[in-house]
Amino acid sequence: MTIMAQFPRHLPKDEETERPRAAAQPVTFSGTVGLFMPAHPALAATRLAALFVSPWGFEELCLRKTWRILAEKLSDAGIASLRFDHANTGDALDHETPTLALWRDTMIDAAAELKRLSGADGVILIGQGLGAALAAEVAGHIDGVCGYAALAPVVSGRAHLRELALWSKMTEDRTDLEPGGDPVSGGSMLARSLSEDIRAINLSRTMALPARDCLVAARADRPGDADLANRLTELGGDVVTVTYEGYDRLVGNLIFSRPPLTLIETIVTWVKGIEAGRPHLQPFPVSPPAAATPLAGPGFIETPLRFGDNDRLYGILCEPADSDVKGAMVLMPTTAYERLSGWGRIATSTARDLASAGIPSFRFDAASAGDSPPLPGAPEQIVYSEAQGQDAEAAINFLARRRPGPIVIAGRCSGGYLAFHTAARDKRIRAILATNPYVFYWDGSQSLEELMHFMPQQLSQYGVKAFRFGTWKRILNGEINVKYAVINISRAIQRRMLAAAAPILKAIPALAREHRAVHGAFRALEERGVPFSLIYSEGDIGLDYFKLHFGPNGEKLKRYANVRHQIVAGADHNLSTDAARDLFLREITAMALEHK
Numbered sequence: 001m002t003i004m005a006q007f008p009r010h011l012p013k014d015e016e017t018e019r020p021r022a023a024a025q026p027v028t029f030s031g032t033v034g035l036f037m038p039a040h041p042a043l044a045a046t047r048l049a050a051l052f053v054s055p056w057g058f059e060e061l062c063l064r065k066t067w068r069i070l071a072e073k074l075s076d077a078g079i080a081s082l083r084f085d086h087a088n089t090g091d092a093l094d095h096e097t098p099t100l101a102l103w104r105d106t107m108i109d110a111a112a113e114l115k116r117l118s119g120a121d122g123v124i125l126i127g128q129g130l131g132a133a134l135a136a137e138v139a140g141h142i143d144g145v146c147g148y149a150a151l152a153p154v155v156s157g158r159a160h161l162r163e164l165a166l167w168s169k170m171t172e173d174r175t176d177l178e179p180g181g182d183p184v185s186g187g188s189m190l191a192r193s194l195s196e197d198i199r200a201i202n203l204s205r206t207m208a209l210p211a212r213d214c215l216v217a218a219r220a221d222r223p224g225d226a227d228l229a230n231r232l233t234e235l236g237g238d239v240v241t242v243t244y245e246g247y248d249r250l251v252g253n254l255i256f257s258r259p260p261l262t263l264i265e266t267i268v269t270w271v272k273g274i275e276a277g278r279p280h281l282q283p284f285p286v287s288p289p290a291a292a293t294p295l296a297g298p299g300f301i302e303t304p305l306r307f308g309d310n311d312r313l314y315g316i317l318c319e320p321a322d323s324d325v326k327g328a329m330v331l332m333p334t335t336a337y338e339r340l341s342g343w344g345r346i347a348t349s350t351a352r353d354l355a356s357a358g359i360p361s362f363r364f365d366a367a368s369a370g371d372s373p374p375l376p377g378a379p380e381q382i383v384y385s386e387a388q389g390q391d392a393e394a395a396i397n398f399l400a401r402r403r404p405g406p407i408v409i410a411g412r413c414s415g416g417y418l419a420f421h422t423a424a425r426d427k428r429i430r431a432i433l434a435t436n437p438y439v440f441y442w443d444g445s446q447s448l449e450e451l452m453h454f455m456p457q458q459l460s461q462y463g464v465k466a467f468r469f470g471t472w473k474r475i476l477n478g479e480i481n482v483k484y485a486v487i488n489i490s491r492a493i494q495r496r497m498l499a500a501a502a503p504i505l506k507a508i509p510a511l512a513r514e515h516r517a518v519h520g521a522f523r524a525l526e527e528r529g530v531p532f533s534l535i536y537s538e539g540d541i542g543l544d545y546f547k548l549h550f551g552p553n554g555e556k557l558k559r560y561a562n563v564r565h566q567i568v569a570g571a572d573h574n575l576s577t578d579a580a581r582d583l584f585l586r587e588i589t590a591m592a593l594e595h596k
Contacts, residue, residue, distance in 0.1 A: 018376040018377070019309070019310050019376075020308075020309055020310050020312040020367075020373065020375055020376055021072065021310070021312060021373040021374075022306065022310050022311045022312060022373075023035075023306045023311055023312060023313060023314040023371060023372050023373060024036055024037040024068070024071060024083075024314070024371060025037070025038070025289045025292075025306070026292040026304035026305060026306065026314065027082075027113065027117065027289055027292050028292045028293050028294070028295050028304065029109055029110070029113045030105070030106045030109040030110070031087060031092060031093040031095075031106075031295065032084050032085050032086070032087065032091075032092035032093065032106055032110075032295075033084065033085055033090070033091045033092060033292070033295065033302075033304050033316075034082050034083065034084035034085075034110060034113065035071075035082070035083050035084070035314070035371055036080070036081075036082050036113075036114070036117050036118075036289055037071040037072065037074070037075050037080060037081045037082070038075065038080050038117070038118065039075055039078045039079060039080050039118070040075045040076050040078065043076070043077075043078040044078060045078055045080065045118065045119065045120075046078045046079055046120070046275050047119065047120045047121050047122055047278070048079055048120055048122040048123075048124065048146070048271070048274065048275045048278065049079060049080040049081060049082070049114050049115070049118040049120035049122070049123060049124070050071075050074055050079060050080070050081040050082075050123070050124040050125075050126055050271060051081070051082055051083075051107075051110060051111050051114050051123055051124070051125055051126065051135075052067050052070070052071070052081060052082070052083040052084075052126050052127070052131075053107060053125060053126065053127035053128075053131035053132070053134055053135045054067070054083070054084075054085070054086065054089075054127075054128065054129075054131045055127075055128050055129030055130045055131050055154075056086070056089065056129070056130050056185065056188075056190070056194075057164065057167070057183075057184075057185025057186040057188055057190070058167055058185040058186035058251065058254070059128070059129050059185070059186075059251050060089065060090075060129075060186065061186045061254055061338060061339065061343070062250055062251045062254055062257045063128055063250070063251075064339045064370050064371065065257070065259055065337065065368075065369070065370065066250065066259040066260065066264065067083045068370070068371050068373065069259050069261075069264055070126070070264050070267060070268070071083065072373065073264055073265070073268045074268055074271060077268055077271070077272055078275075079124075079271060079272075079275065080114070080117070080118035080120060081114075082110055082113065082114040082117070082118075084106070084110045086098075086103045086106065087102050087103060087106060088191065089188070089345070090339065090341045090345070090348070091295075091302070091304065091316060091340070091341050091348055093295060093297050094297070097191070097193045098191050098193060098194055099193050099194065099197055100134065100194065100197035100198065101197070103134060104134060104137065104138045104141075107134060107135070107138050107142075108138060108141055108142060111123055111142045115144070117289050120144075121144050122144050122145075122146045122147075122274075122278060123142060123144050123145050123146065123147075124145075124146065124147035124148075124149065124271055124274065125138075125139055125142075125145060125147065125148050125149070125210065125211070126149040126151070126267065127149070127150060127151065127153070128151040128152055128153075129151075129152055129153070129154055129160075130154045130160065130198065132149075132150035132151060132152070132153035132154060133153060133154040133155070133157070133201050133203060135148060135150070135210065136148065136150065136153075136203055136207050136210045137201075137206075137207070139208075139210035139211060140208055140210070145210060145211045146211055146212070146213065146274060146278070147211050147213045147214070147215075147270075147271065147274045148210035148211040148213070148214045148215070148232075148237075149214070149215040149216075149217070149267060149270070150214070150215070150216045150217070150225075150228060151217040151244065151263070152217060152218075152219055152222070152225065152244055152247055153203070153216065153224075153225060153228050154198075154201060154203075155201075155202075155203045155204055155224040155225070155227060155228050156201065156202055156203075156204070156224060157197075157198040157199045157200055157201030157202065158199055159224065160198060160201070161183065161195060161198055161199060164183035164185055164190065165183050167183070167185050168183050168184045168185060182195065183195070186254075186343065186344060187342075187343040187344020187345070187346065187574055187576050188344050188345060203228055203231065204224075204227060204228070204231055207231065207235075208235065209232065209235040209236055209237050210232075210237075211237070212236075212237060212238055213237070213238050213270075213274050214229075214232045214237040214238065214239045214240070215239070215240045215241075215242065215266075215267065215270050216228055216229040216232065216239060216240070216241045216242070217242055217243070217244040217247075217263055217266075218241055218242070218243060218244060219243075219244050219247050220243060225244075226241065229241040240270060242263070242266055244260065244263060245260060245262050245263060246258060246259075246260035246261075246262065246263065247260065254336065254337055254338065255336055255337065255383075257337060291303075291305065292304050292305065296321060297321075297352060298321075298352075298356070299320065299321050299352070299355055299356030300318055300319065300320065300321055300351070300352045300355035300356060301318070301319050301320075301321050301355070302316050302317065302318045302319075302351075302352075303316065303317045303319075304316045305317060307364075307394060307395065307398040308391070308394040308395075308398070309394070312367065312372065312373060312375075313364055313365065313366075313367065313372045313391060313394055313395070314340070314364065314365050314370070314371045314372050315340065315362055315363060315364030315365070315395065315398075316340060316351070316362070316363055316364070317360070317361075317362050317402070317403075318351035318352060318354070318355050318360065318361045318362070318363070319355055319360045320355045320356070320358050320359070320360065321355070321356075324358050325358055325359070325360060325596075326357065326358030326359065326593060326596065327354075327357070327358060327359035327360075327589070327592030327593040327594075327595070327596050328359070328405060328406040328407060328408045328430060328431070328591070328592045328593075328595040328596055329360050329361065329362065329399055329403055329405055329406070329407045329408070329592075330351075330354055330359060330360070330361035330362070330407075330408050330409075330410055330588055330592050331361070331362050331392075331395060331396065331399065331407050331408070331409045331410070331419075331429075332347050332350070332351070332361060332362070332363040332364075332409075332410055332411065332415070333364065333366065333388070333391075333392055333395070333409070333411050333415045333418045333419060333422070334364065334365055334366040334369045334370065334388070334391075334414075334415055334418070335411065335412045335413050335414055335415035336369070336383050336413060336414050336415075337369050337370070337383070338369070338370070339365060339369075339370035339371065340363045340364055340365045340370055340371075341363075342363075342412075343574040343575075343576070344574065344576055346412075346574070346575060346581060346584070347363045348363075349581070350581070350584065350585055350588065351363055353585055354585070354588065354589065354592065357589055357593075359588075359589060359592045359593070360403060362395060362398075362399055364391070364395050366382065366387075366388045366391040366392075366418075367382065367387060367388070367391055368380075368382045369382060372391070375387055375390075383414050384414060384417065384439075384442040388418050389418070389421060389422065389425065392409075392418055392422040392426075393422070393426065396422075396426055396428055396429075400428065405596075406428075406430040406595045406596065407428055407429050407430060408429070408430060408431045408432070408433070408588065408591045408592050408595060409422055409423055409429050409431075409432050409433070410432070410433040410434075410435075410584075410587075410588050410591075411433070411434060411435070411437075412435045412436055412574070412575065413435075413436050413437065413438055413542075413573065413574075414437075414438065416433075416434030416435050416436060416437035417434070417437045417438065417439060417440065417442070419432050419433070419434050420432060420434050420437060420440060420521070421521070423525060423530055423532075424521040424524050424525055427528065429530065430530065430531075430595040431530060431531040431532070431533075431591040431592075431594070431595050432525070432530060432531070432532050432533070433533045433535070433584075433587050433588055433591060434532070434533075434534055434535070435535045435536075435575065435584060436535070436536055436537055436540045436541075436542055436573050436575075437534075437542050438541060438542045438545065439542070439545050440518045440521070440545065440549065441514045441517050441518050443513070443514070514549075515549060518549050519549070522560050522563070523560070525560075525562060525563075526560045526561065526562045526563075529562060530562060531562055531564070531591060531594070531595075532560070532562050532563045532564070533563075533564050533566075533587050533591065534557075534563060534564065534565045534566070535565075535566045535567075535568060535583070535584075535587065536565075536566070536567050536568070537567075537568050537571035537572060537573055537575070537580065538567050538568060538569045538570070538571065540573055541573065543567075566583075568580055568583060571583075
C-alpha cells in the first residue's frame with residue numbers, strides 16, 4: 001500500500017450515474033459575497049424566498065454547513081434563498097470601522113438582491129444569534145417580509161457580550177490575549193465599534209413586529225429566547241415556538257459539530273405553510289445569475305466561483321489587483337469543517353496579503369465542508385476521507401485551465417494532511433507547506449468518530465487538568481468519558497515509548513505499514529525535488545505522531561534534503577497569533593516566489 005494510491009482518481013462506479021449536486025451560485029454586492037440557491041429546476045419556483053442572516057464568530061463557523069443544508073432543503077421545496085457575509089467577516093471586504101449600521105444596510109441590499117435573483121416578492125428572514133436580532137431590527141425596512149424565524153436569538157446585547165467573553169475562554173487556545181480584552185471567537189476579535197453597537201440591542205423593549213408569521217427556536221437554558229416568543233405574541237404575531245434541539249452539539253466543537261436536522265425540517269415545513277397561505281401568482285421572469293463580479297480590495301481582486309463536476313465545489317480565486325504576477329499559484333485546501341475563509345479568516349487574510357505581493361491563490365471548500373455539497377453516497381464525516389483527494393484534484397484541474405503554471409499547496413491540520421497526500425500524488429504540485437498536521441497516514445480502518453469525539457491531548461495537559469476542580473465536576477456529571485480518557489492517555493504513552501524504540505515498529509504489522517507508507521511518500525517527494533516546509537506549534541497534538549516516525553527531535557528528517565522543519569514557540573494549533581500567522585505567510589510567500 002502506498003500513499004499515492006489512497007485517493008481514487010474518479011468517483012466510485014456505483015456513484016457515477018448519480019450526478020453530484022451543484023453548489024450555490026456565488027454573487028457579489030455591497031462589498032460582500034453571497035451564495036444564491038435557486039429553487040430546484042425540476043420544481044415550479046414560488047414567489048417566496050428566504051434570506052439567511054448569520055451570527056458572528058465561532059457560532060457562524062459552526063452554522064455554515066447548517067445554512068447550506070437548509071438552503072438545499074428549501075430549494076427542494078421550490079423556495080430560493082440567499083446567504084451572505086457581514087462586513088469584516090468571512091470573505092466580505094473589510095471596513096476600517098465596522099458597525100451594525102453597516103451590517104443592516106448590507107442586509108437590506110441582500111434582500112433586494114434576493115428578490116432580483118429569484119423573482120420573489122415575499123421574503124422570509126431567518127436569523128440565528130446576533131443575526132436574529134439584526135433581522136428583527138431591519139424587517140421594517142424591507143418590503144414584502146412575510147415571515148421571521150429567530151434561532152437561538154440574541155435578545156440582550158449586554159448578555160450576548162458576556163457570553164462571547166465566556167466563549168473566548170472556552171474556544172480560544174491563545175497566550176496573546178489580555179484578560180478582560182475585546183471578545184475573541186472563532187479566532188476573530190470583535191471590533192470595539194461592533195461591541196458598542198451590540199451592547200445597545202434590547203429586543204424586549206425596542207422591537208416592532210417583524211412579520212405576522214414568526215418562528216422562535218428556543219434553547220431550554222436561555223429564558224430570553226422564550227421571552228422573545230412572548231413579546232412577538234404580544235405584538236400580534238402568529239408565533240410558533242419550538243425547542244432548538246441539538247444546539248449545544250452544533251456549537252460545542254467545530255470538529256464534530258452536527259447540523260440540527262430536526263430543526264431544519266421544522267423550518268422548511270413552516271416556510272411551506274406560509275407559502276401555502278399566499279396568493280398563487282406566477283413568479284417574475286428572471287434570468288439565471290451570471291458569474292459573480294469580482295470584489296476589489298487593496299492590492300487584490302477576488303472572484304468567487306464554482307468548479308468541478310456539475311459545479312459541485314465552491315472556491316475563491318484571489319489575484320493581484322495590478323495583474324503583475326510574481327509567484328506560483330497557492331492552493332489552500334479545507335481544514336476540517338472550517339469554511340474556506342478559515343479559522344479567524346486566516347485563509348482570507350493570507351490570500352489577500354499574497355495577492356498584494358503579486359502571488360495568486362485559490363481557496364476552496366471540500367465536499368460536505370462549508371458551502372460545497374457532499375458527494376452522493378459519501379460518509380457523513382469527511383475529515384481524512386479519500387474523497388477529499390478528488391476535491392483537491394478537481395481544484396488543480398480547474399487551475400490548470402484557468403491559470404496554468406506551477407502550484408504551491410499549503411494547509412493546516414487536516415488541510416496539511418491533504419496537502420501532503422496531494423503533493424505526493426500529483427506532480428503538478430511544486431512545493432508544499434504543512435502546518436500542525438495531526439497525522440501523515442490514515443488507512444480507513446481507524447475510527448474517525450473516535451478521533452472526532454475523543455481526540456487525545458498532549459500527555460502533559462492531562463496532568464495539569466487532573467487538579468482542576470472543573471475537570472472533576474465534568475467527570476461527575478458524565479460530561480467526560482473516563483474510559484476514553486484513560487485510553488487516550490495510554491495511547492499517548494505508547495506513542496512516546498515507540499518513538500524512543502523505533503525498531504519495535506517492524507514487529508507490529510499495522511505500525512510497520514504506516515511507517516513504510518509515510519516514509520515512502522517522503523522519499524517520493526524528495527526524488528521529485530519538491531520543497532517541503534513542515535511547521536509545528538510547540539506542544540502541538542500532532543507532535544507525538546511526528547516523533548513516532550521521525551524521532552524525538554526530528555532527526556530522521558535529515559535523510560530528506562527537501563524537508564525543512566520548524567517548531568514555533570507561543571503558537572496555538574490554529575495559528576491564531578499575529579506572529580504565527582506572519583510566519584505562515586512568510587513561508588508561503590517564499591515558496592511561491594521561488595517556484596514562479
